[in-house]
Amino acid sequence: MDLSGNRFKDFPETLCQIHSLKILLIESNQLTEIPCQLSQLHKLKELRFKSNPLKDNRLKKLMEQDKIKPVLEYLAKQWTEQHKSSASTTAKPAQSKQQQQKAKQNVEIQDKIEILHFDQVGDLKGRQITLLPRVISVRPHILCCILRNVDLATPGNLKKFLNLQNELHDDICQKRTLATIGTHDLSLISGDLVYDARNPDDIGLVPLGKGPKLVSARDFYDQLCRDAEHERKLKKRNQLSGLHKYLTLLEDQNEFPCLSDQDRYVISLPPLTNAERSKLSPTSDSIFVEITSGHSMDICRRVMDAFLRQVLENQLGKKANEEEKTFRQVLTLQQTRVVDDKGQLKTTFPSRTDLDWNEVSQGKIFIERLTNEK
Incomplete structure (x- = not known):
């Protein structure tokens, strides 16, 4: 949306409600303030408001220097400080019956996130991913998490889960060219994992949905390229379609990134495919999520953030029990760690510092960080 060169004195507040907004240009106006609520538009990638008489000199300076990421971070910090300030206010005005009823409804649809510490004892211990030096020059950024007590058994929920993943690949991941999301049944993954880069002729896996035959990463990639070229010719295009643009990321690469478990089974070949071995099913209740990118860790965090929001908005967490009946659903997250080859x-x-948000759709979120006790 380009609103530059007008005479806005007040920022149009309705813009803060357009959650699909990606680029906002509002330069050369008469604005004195930029609302920090813009930082909560998690698809917003570009925000420009040069040549406005802002009161906040720090924010104005960041914008004039074209520092887009620090601008969004600065607004996000202001948003957090505002909410902390409002939470600490003890004096509250008397509520009308309508307000009380609305507040009661908000409590009824509150969602809860439990965060389990990495060192949780017993079977709930987190997983560790070792980042080897060879992958750093190929696809260096990886962020992982474990979702426990996910409800994929309810009819339609598995389809919802896979659809939201595909939508994020098309949208925030820009057809997998910025980042890729991999989801796996945790019970089918053995021990800790290794993120490495190897010669594609030496990587063997059964690609997701491609039957029982073991193939090399090289053969699988070559087949995808042939399929993409066939589609390009059918549609009489000069370039590959958006669906296959991510294939160019591995063009002329002597090594492909891969994620393997303790038994050396390859479970992911980003950005190409997951393995059939760790495929999700309606009985999967603990899911290992990996976000990889060749661009930045910030992109990985944004994608993970958007992914978790979508899981909650689609109500894929377990339904709360009687003791927690004020919650609509409870989503349990298990910490994971990424370490280098030296540990x-x-x-x-x-x-x-993650999950710094308190609203998803119409519901509120309560975040509880559990200790490492049994």
Whole structure:
């Protein structure tokens, strides 16, 4: 949306409600403030408001320097501080009956996120991913998480889950060219994992939905390229379709990225495919999620954030029990760690700075971080 070169004195507040907004240009107006609520539009990738008489000199300077990412981070920090301030206010005006009824409804549809510590004892211990040096020059960024007690058994829920993943691939992942989402049945993955890059002739896997035959990553990639070229010719296009643009990411690469479990089974070949071995089914209740990117860790975090929001909005968490009847659903997240080949910690997700949001759709979210006790 381009609103530049007008005479806006007040920011159009309705823009803060357009959750599909990706680019907003509102330069050369007469705005004195930019609302921090814009930071909650999680699909927003570009925001420009140069040549406005802003009161906030820090924000104005960041924009004039074309620092788009720091601008969004600065607005997000303001948003967090505002909510902390409002939460600490003890004096509240008397509520009307209508307000009380609305507040009661909000409580009734509240969602809960439980976060289990990585070192949780027993069977709930988190998984560790070792990042090997060879993959750094190919596709270096990986962020993982475990979703426990997911409801895929209810008819239609597995389809919802797969559809939301496909929609995110088309949208925020830009046809897999920015990032790729892999989801796996945790019970079918053995132990900790290794993220590496290897010669595609030496990588063997059964691609998702391609039958029982083991193929090399090279043969699978070549077949995808042939399919893409056939489609291009059928549609008489000069370039590959958006569906196959991600194939160019591995063009002329001598090594392909791959994610393997403790038994050396390849479960993911990003950005091409997951393996049939760890395929989700209606009986899957614990899901291993991996987001990989060749661009930045920030993109991985944005995609993971959007993915978890969609899981909640589609109500795929377990239904709350009688003791937690104020909650609509409970989604349990298990921390994972990414370390380098020397065991040095690279990333933990979710960390204490992640999931800094309190609303999904019409519901509220309550986040509980559990200790590492049994």
